[in-house]
Amino acid sequence: MSEGGDESAGGQMDKPGAPGRGVARGAPGRGVERHPDRRLDDASDDGSGRTPVPFTNPGLAPHVPRLADLDKTAARRAERQVSTLFGVSMVATVVFLVAYFAIDPKRYTFIPGIGQASLYNVVLGTALGVSLLCLGLGAVHWAKTLMPDNEVTEDRHLQRSSDKARREAVETLVSGSSASQLGRRRLMRYTLGGALALFSLPLMVQLAGSLGPLPRGDLSKTFWRKGMRLVRDPDMTPIRASDVTFGSLYHVLPEGIDKSEHVLEAKAKAAVVLISLPPGVIKVAKEQDWSVNGIVAYSKICTHVGCPVGLYEHQTHHLLCPCHQSTFDVAHDCEVIFGPANRPLPQLKITVDTDGYLIAAAPFLQPVGPSFWERG
Amino acid sequence: MSPNSTPKGAAEVRAHDVPPPPERPKGAKALGGALAGWVDDRTGTAKPATHMLKKVFPDHWSFMLGEIAMFSLVIVLVTGTFLTFWFVPSAGQVIYNGSYVPLKGIAMSEAFKSTVDISFDVRGGLIIRQIHHWAALLFTASISVHMFRVFFTGAFRKPREINWVIGTTLSLLAITEGFTGYSLPDDLLSGTGLRAAEGFIQSVPIIGSYLAFFVFGGAFPGEAIIPRLFTGHVLLLPALIVGLFTAHIVLVIVQKHTQYPGPGKTNDNVVGYPLMPVYMAKSGGFFFIVFGVTALIAALVTINPIWMYGPYEPNAGTNDSQPDWYMGFADGALRLFPGFAELHLFGFTLSLNVFIPSLILMPLMYTIAGVYPFVESWVTGDKREHHLLDRPRNAPTRTGLGVMALSFYLILFIAAGDDVIALELDLSINQVLRTLQVMLIAVPLLSFWVTKRVCLSLQRRDRGLVLHGHESGRLVRTAEGSFFEVHDPLPERERWPLVQYETFKPLEQSSRVDAKGVARKSTRRERLRAKVSSFYFADTVDSVTPAELAAAAHDGIEPGPDSGAEVWVGQLHGGADERPKTDAYAPNAQAAEPPESSTR
Numbered sequence: 015m016s017e018g019g020d021e022s023a024g025g026q027m028d029k030p031g032a033p034g035r036g037v038a039r040g041a042p043g044r045g046v047e048r049h050p051d052r053r054l055d056d057a058s059d060d061g062s063g064r065t066p067v068p069f070t071n072p073g074l075a076p077h078v079p080r081l082a083d084l085d086k087t088a089a090r091r092a093e094r095q096v097s098t099l100f101g102v103s104m105v106a107t108v109v110f111l112v113a114y115f116a117i118d119p120k121r122y123t124f125i126p127g128i129g130q131a132s133l134y135n136v137v138l139g140t141a142l143g144v145s146l147l148c149l150g151l152g153a154v155h156w157a158k159t160l161m162p163d164n165e166v167t168e169d170r171h172l173q174r175s176s177d178k179a180r181r182e183a184v185e186t187l188v189s190g191s192s193a194s195q196l197g198r199r200r201l202m203r204y205t206l207g208g209a210l211a212l213f214s215l216p217l218m219v220q221l222a223g224s225l226g227p228l229p230r231g232d233l234s235k236t237f238w239r240k241g242m243r244l245v246r247d248p249d250m251t252p253i254r255a256s257d258v259t260f261g262s263l264y265h266v267l268p269e270g271i272d273k274s275e276h277v278l279e280a281k282a283k284a285a286v287v288l289i290s291l292p293p294g295v296i297k298v299a300k301e302q303d304w305s306v307n308g309i310v311a312y313s314k315i316c317t318h319v320g321c322p323v324g325l326y327e328h329q330t331h332h333l334l335c336p337c338h339q340s341t342f343d344v345a346h347d348c349e350v351i352f353g354p355a356n357r358p359l360p361q362l363k364i365t366v367d368t369d370g371y372l373i374a375a376a377p378f379l380q381p382v383g384p385s386f387w388e389r390g
Numbered sequence: 391m392s393p394n395s396t397p398k399g400a401a402e403v404r405a406h407d408v409p410p411p412p413e414r415p416k417g418a419k420a421l422g423g424a425l426a427g428w429v430d431d432r433t434g435t436a437k438p439a440t441h442m443l444k445k446v447f448p449d450h451w452s453f454m455l456g457e458i459a460m461f462s463l464v465i466v467l468v469t470g471t472f473l474t475f476w477f478v479p480s481a482g483q484v485i486y487n488g489s490y491v492p493l494k495g496i497a498m499s500e501a502f503k504s505t506v507d508i509s510f511d512v513r514g515g516l517i518i519r520q521i522h523h524w525a526a527l528l529f530t531a532s533i534s535v536h537m538f539r540v541f542f543t544g545a546f547r548k549p550r551e552i553n554w555v556i557g558t559t560l561s562l563l564a565i566t567e568g569f570t571g572y573s574l575p576d577d578l579l580s581g582t583g584l585r586a587a588e589g590f591i592q593s594v595p596i597i598g599s600y601l602a603f604f605v606f607g608g609a610f611p612g613e614a615i616i617p618r619l620f621t622g623h624v625l626l627l628p629a630l631i632v633g634l635f636t637a638h639i640v641l642v643i644v645q646k647h648t649q650y651p652g653p654g655k656t657n658d659n660v661v662g663y664p665l666m667p668v669y670m671a672k673s674g675g676f677f678f679i680v681f682g683v684t685a686l687i688a689a690l691v692t693i694n695p696i697w698m699y700g701p702y703e704p705n706a707g708t709n710d711s712q713p714d715w716y717m718g719f720a721d722g723a724l725r726l727f728p729g730f731a732e733l734h735l736f737g738f739t740l741s742l743n744v745f746i747p748s749l750i751l752m753p754l755m756y757t758i759a760g761v762y763p764f765v766e767s768w769v770t771g772d773k774r775e776h777h778l779l780d781r782p783r784n785a786p787t788r789t790g791l792g793v794m795a796l797s798f799y800l801i802l803f804i805a806a807g808d809d810v811i812a813l814e815l816d817l818s819i820n821q822v823l824r825t826l827q828v829m830l831i832a833v834p835l836l837s838f839w840v841t842k843r844v845c846l847s848l849q850r851r852d853r854g855l856v857l858h859g860h861e862s863g864r865l866v867r868t869a870e871g872s873f874f875e876v877h878d879p880l881p882e883r884e885r886w887p888l889v890q891y892e893t894f895k896p897l898e899q900s901s902r903v904d905a906k907g908v909a910r911k912s913t914r915r916e917r918l919r920a921k922v923s924s925f926y927f928a929d930t931v932d933s934v935t936p937a938e939l940a941a942a943a944h945d946g947i948e949p950g951p952d953s954g955a956e957v958w959v960g961q962l963h964g965g966a967d968e969r970p971k972t973d974a975y976a977p978n979a980q981a982a983e984p985p986e987s988s989t990r
Contacts, residue, residue, distance in 0.1 A: 069889045069936055072882040074654030074661065119513055120489060128690060132516065139517045139689020147682025153675025161668050168446040168660045170646055170777055173549040225604040232609055233592070233599050247705055267705065279609040282585070282704035314705065319589025319724070319744055320610075321582055324707035336709045337586060338725045339809055339819055352820055354725060354743050356732035384589035385732060385741035386599040 074165060082159045092159035099152030106145035113137045234381040234389065236268075237284040238362060243269040244288060244311065244372040252371045253288070258309050263326050264288040266311065268374065283382055285314040285322060286362055287333065288372070289344055295331060298347040304363040306372060311362040312348050313382040316340055318355035320384045333359070357385065447669050448649035448662035452539045457673060458532035461680040462525045463635060469522035470571075470624065476512050478504040479620030481576065481613040490697050498576075498701035501616045505575040506697050520688035526568050527693075528684060530716040533561045537759075541792050543779035545648045546763040547772075553641045556634050558760045562752070563631050565716040570623040572694065572714050576616055579694075581702025582711050584615065586724075590748035593741040611704060651778050651890045653883040660777075712806055722805030723747035726827050759795075769922050770894050783852075784891040786845035787926040794838040801830045849931035852888040856880060856934040857942040889933045896924035 082089040113134070123133040174180075196203055243252045247265040250272060258264070266286040274280045291308045301310060312333070316323050321337035326344075332351070333342040340353030348359040360382050363375040381389045430436045447453075480500040486493045488503070490510045498506075508515035537557060540546055546554035573580045573587075588610045591602040607614025646660050655661050663669060699708065713721050724747045731743040766788065767773065782789040804811070805826045812819040859877040866874045880888075897920050934942075 067936055068933075069886065071656060071890070072653045072886050075883050114514060119510075131692075134514075135516045135520075136689050138514050139520070139685050142517065143682045143684075143686030143689055145682070146678045146685055150675040150678030150680075150682055153671045154679065157668050157671035157675065161671060163663070163668075165654075165661050166446050166664055167654070168646070170658050170660060173645060173775060222604065226607040226612075226614070227603060229599040229603045232603075265705065276609065278611050278704055282610050285705035318729075319586040319593075319748075321585060321711070322705055322707035325709070334819075336707050336809070337582065337711050338721075339823065340729070350729055353823070354727055354729050356729040356741070356743055384592050384744065385739045386592040386602075387594075387596050387738050387740070388599065389739050390734075390737050 074167075077164055080159065080163060083163075089160065092155070096152045096156045096160070099148045099155065103145045103148035103152065106141045106148065110138060110141035110145060113141060233283075233383070233386055235283075236378050236382055237271050237274060237280040238268050238374050238377040240374060240376050241367070242374045243367070244286070244364065244374065245269045247285070254370050255306050255309060255366045255372050256370060258288070258290045258372075260290050260292045260308075261328050262290050265314065265324075282320075283315060286311050287314045287323065287326070289326065289331075289333075291331060291344065295345050297345050301347045301361060304361050304375070306364055306366055309364070309372065310344065311364045311372075311374075312342075312344070312359040313362065313378065314359075315383040316355060317350075317357040317359060317382075318353070318384060323359065442643075443664070443666035445643070445665045446660045446662045447647050447665065448655075448660055450650055452543075453647065454676065455532055455536040455539050457676055458680055459529060459536055460635070460639070461677045462529040462532060462684070463631070464677065465525040465681055465684055466522055466529055467628065467632075469518050469525065470628075472518045473508065473522055474624055476504060476508050476515060477501070477574070477620075479574065479617045481611070481616045493697060493700070496701065499616065501574060501576040502696065502701045505577070509697060517685070517688055520691075520693055521684050523572070523693045524688050524691075525684050526571060527715060528680075530561075530564050530568055530714075533557075533564050534716075537561060538792065538796065541759075541762075542782040542789055543648070543650075544776065544785055544788065545779055547776040548763075548767060549645055549775050550641070550648075551763040551767075553638060553645070554763050555760050556638050556641070558756055560631060560634050560638065562756045563627055563634070567623060567627040567631060568714055568716055570619045570627065573619055574616065574623060575694075575696045576702050577694075577696035578699040578702050578706060578708050579696075579711060581611065581704070582708060583713055583717075584702075585610065585704060586748075590744060593744035594749065595740055595745065598741075611702070646777070648777050648779050651781070651887050653886050655778065657776065657778050710810055712810070715803075718806035719799050719802035720748060720752055722802035722808075722826075723751050725808055725823065726802070726805050726830055728827075755795075755799075768919065769897075769926050771897060772894070778890075781887070781891070783845040783848040784893075786842045786849070786930075789845050790838040790842035793841040794834040797837040798830065798834040801826060801833055805830070846929060846931055853931065853934055856885055856888050857939060889935075891933050893930040893932050894923075894927045895930070896920070896927045 080088075082092045117134045117137060119132070119134040121133050122130050125131045125133070125136055128136070175183075191197065196206075244264075244266045245252050245268070247267045250267070250269075252269065253264060253266070264287070266288045267281065268284050268286075271277065271280050271284055288309060288311050291305075291310060293308055296302045296305065296308060296310070304310070314322050314324070316335040316337065318335065318338055318340050321335050323333050323335045323340075323342065325334040325336055326332070327334065331344040333344055333348065334340070335342075335353070335355070338354050340355035341351050342348040342355075342359050343351045347361065350356060350358060360378050360380050362378055364372050365375040367373045426436075478500040482500045483497050484500055484503055486496050486498055486503055486506065488494075488507055488511055490506055493506065505519075508519055510516070540554065540557065569583075569587075573584050588602055588606060591605055592598045594601055602610070605615070605618075606612045607618070647662075649655050649660060649662070652661075700706075712718065724744070727743050727747040729743050731746065733740040733742060780788075782792075805823075808822045808826060809819060811817065812822045859879040862876045862878045864876040866876055868874065879885075
């Protein structure tokens with residue numbers, strides 16, 4: 015190796031007792047006889063205890079000239095190749111410019127390998143790509159065939175400054191700080207420290223204090239109130255209990271949510287799935303109590319990180335979250351039977367109003383959606 | 391001069407004339423020279439500029455990976471600037487009435503509408519948008535691959551630890567920048583991603599709900615998050631990335647590029663080609679190649695067709711919801727982390743099943759990556775500067791650890807597509823997930839072990855090659871009737887890369903008595919260090935020394951029979967007496983000792 019192994023003496027290597035890099039690679043001198051029992055892949059010890067003499071760097075291989083260096087025809091050919099690439103690039107640029115104005119951007123065409131696609135996008139992109147690519151390929155080909163390929167060697171130097179320069183830096187710092195009298199004047203030092211520690215507070219307080227309102231229990235409340243009708247999402251029509259057939263599923267919102275002040279924010283918490291289970295499927299008494307003839311309503315917001323739980327398996331009565339595959343068993347009060355969620359989906363207690371429409375018998379009794387510290 | 395001074399000869403009169411200026415170049419050259427002179431008069435940059443132009447960079451395909459990252463950064467900056475001219479970072483609701491018929495009459499945010507407009511109504515907007523997105527994917531991908539190149543070749547060693555830390559920070563910033571970017575269009579997929587992000591923030595112990603309200607400016611989704619993401623995406627993060635990237639490049643220039651070991655290449659030199667003209671053309675050309683390839687992909691492959699996803703609605707979900715690839719591992723972690731990790735204590739909820747995979751894992755992984763150079767230098771005790779790269783096989787433990795980290799990452803990445811795997815391969819999602827959970831623990835450990843063994847084997851193979859040379863295919867029969875194959879020794883320059891590396895030996899625990907013979911306690915630190923060091927270096931394979939090579943050539947490189955008619959070039963190998971005595975095929979020890987002259 016060319017880097018001297020002796021330089022390895024880092025600070026702690028010199029300390030007595032510090033573990034050292036034990037290079038105990040004993041090695042035979044030249045022409046030492048091979049020990050009969052020694053494995054060939056074990057160079058660690060031949061018993062002589064001497065430091066092995068490593069191979070020496072053979073130095074750069076002799077330069078091999080390229081064809082274009084020796085043969086004028088080859089060089090001219092390379093020049094032609096490079097110029098052709100540059101020429102193709104120019105042509106492609108012109109194609110881009112023409113296509114930009116000539117092709118109708120709304121036009122969709124069948125393009126083999128892609129299918130129906132915007133001809134405009136394909137032509138513009140391809141022309142741009144070819145123009146850039148040929149420009150680049152031309153430059154690289156030029157460098158590889160015609161520019162000098164003699165390897166050049168540059169020396170490296172240790173990264174660290176000289177001892178003298180380092181000493182000077184330290185002295186400048188020390189003398190400067192003593193000239194500032196910071197060390198002597200304690201009152202000034204402490205007040206400076208205090209001022210520096212505090213100056214950023216106004217900015218941080220302004221930022222943190224104005225970024226958003228405090229939650230104030232907002233995460234625990236939804237738009238649902240007692241007596242609100244369940245309406246279909248997205249056409250906002252109420253649902254008659256008698257219209258709900260076994261096994262059907264509705265995406266449901268509370269009536270009037272589209273008129274609320276913050277529609278998306280309200281929907282983000284109030285979305286509900288309504289599922290009609292055949293008789294005998296429901297296994298939990300509370301779920302039965304909160305349902306209407308086997309029609310149950312559960313929060314659609316996953317208790318993991320809040321994706322809408324949209325996939326329902328009719329056969330197994332499982333609700334599956336499309337984001338991280340948490341699976342909830344609707345027959346068992348939506349408890350988690352698989353996946354990363356921990357809590358069941360909260361159930362919305364429903365009943366029927368005098369007209370036979372489904373209504374909420376109570377708001378959600380626990381926070382919906384992903385967990386947070388104070389939700390209990 | 392006074393008028394009544396003594397008259398002078400013509401020669402004397404002309405003595406003080408200014409000599410005529412040397413012939414000046416004309417045309418463009420003159421203009422360039424004048425301009426350079428004008429700049430140098432005011433800045434004095436001629437010397438540093440010359441130094442820079444003459445700077446030597448080594449050549450290797452793997453050094454191109456970082457270049458891809460650099461150039462794709464330029465591409466995203468250019469195309470991103472274009473996009474800001476048309477994108478409207480607002481969550482304000484509008485009704486779409488543009489040229490894409492399926493969305494007509496649908497309520498959507500201005501952010502979504504302007505993105506659809508860019509895709510359909512701004513001439514050439516779609517190609518810019520697609521180049522931007524593809525280049526962003528390429529940026530994050532090339533950073534990752536570049537990072538692995540640096541890791542596996544040990545390029546992070548002194549003096550480049552700072553640049554390694556800058557690089558890991560850049561990688562983290564790049565994926566954050568990517569996330570803020572693909573969240574901006576406010577489409578159904580990215581909105582679902584933001585919904586999940588809000589869930590992550592809520593899971594922070596104690597202050598989670600406050601943090602979420604601060605970040606989103608109130609309840610989710612709110613109207614603040616899109617403009618805030620926009621500021622982060624076009625100002626804050628790019629400024630950090632460009633600043634750190636500049637520092638990254640300046641350090642590369644100051645410290646000079648590393649190089650692979652090879653003939654003529656030492657720790658004290660750089661062998662390669664000068665910036666002017668070779669790398670000007672090669673690198674400059676490569677920028678256009680990267681840009682051109684990105685444009686071609688953008689022309690031919692659709693990415694993120696947000697008009698097909700539709701605008702974000704918090705009550706609508708989507709199947710196959712996968713984030714962009716660089717966020718995949720975090721999403722996978724979220725899927726694999728078991729739900730029972732959510733704790734309900736004293737009336738509070740500690741949602742570790744979300745908090746750990748979403749907000750702890752990524753910073754933790756990056757911290758581990760960032761501190762690795764310091765750990766390794768502590769283990770080796772090596773404080774020298776290293777400018778020659780390691781071949782990965784010559785650092786078996788490091789390579790093993792790297793592959794271990796890589797396989798851990800890959801399993802998480804695969805887990806992000808567990809639903810797609812289950813669907814496409816017709817498997818049960820439950821089994822896929824359980825399998826991945828087991829694999830997440832088992833595969834990294836296994837990969838470490840396998841990789842390390844493979845490295846050690848490759849090292850032994852190198853040794854074998856150096857010691858025995860190339861098989862020549864020529865068989866020789868000795869007078870006794872044994873057959874040997876002649877092996878040609880490796881040429882010096884082919885041999886050098888295989889023998890140039892050095893090995894570390896495990897650190898020994900220091901003696902238990904001090905210099906005066908008094909018993910001293912070895913500190914816990916020392917014991918730990920000795921242990922880790924032995925984990926790293928207990929089974930190193932040393933490089934071949936000349937003496938070993940000489941000893942291995944036991945049959946000698948010798949002339950043929952005395953007649954000299956036939957000359958064997960090379961060594962003789964493959965005979966039975968080369969086998970160790972324990973080998974069943976070794977010459978029978980009971981039988982007569984093989985005659986000393988058998989192969990001589």
